[in-house]
Amino acid sequence: MSTALYSGSFDPMTNGHLDIITRASRMFDHLVVGVIYNPNKSPLFSVEERVSQIQRVTADLQNVSVDHFTGLLADYVNANRFDAVVRGLRATTDFEYEIQMAQMNARLFAPGIESVFLMTSPEYSFISSSMVKEVVSLNGCVDGLVPETILEEIKHKFNV
């Protein structure tokens, strides 16, 4: 059985992330979405809120589960014996960061664990969680970019 991890901050999850999750779920027997607490970012949503949002939005994907972790990604990956770590590439600018991370992780992962990259669908190639938050906070429209139920929660946080 093949298992993969798709990890990130997901603060909040966007339709760009959901696109990657849906496509990756067809490539592996089991996909874990791993919410990470990144101390360099000040999150809008707690880890628990983010896990609950992702669980709700992926409920119809039978082979997808949601977890959270802190610390080194490679430690979590090795301990859980994943076969692969999935990453989405939105633009050439993502490549610089991703290749550095993949090459560092290659040193840290147990033998045989691969980083796998999926190109983001073009309609989501410009989205980031920060941009979504900024636009919503200023009362702008992000319809179609974020799952409906999560959009309501973002609006609630910003009182808009």
Ligand code: COA
């Ligand atoms: N669609 C939409 N947005 C996307 C996206 C996609 N397909 N892919 C990435 N993004 C966005 C995210 O929303 C995020 O936006 P933000 O910066 O506005 O919040 C941004 O791109 C970066 O996302 P991501 O690459 O998921 O970064 P991250 O900080 O959320 O998580 C980890 C990256 C978890 C893989 C990395 O930080 C990590 O491994 N941390 C653990 C510590 C560690 O092991 N470090 C050593 C690594 S070698």
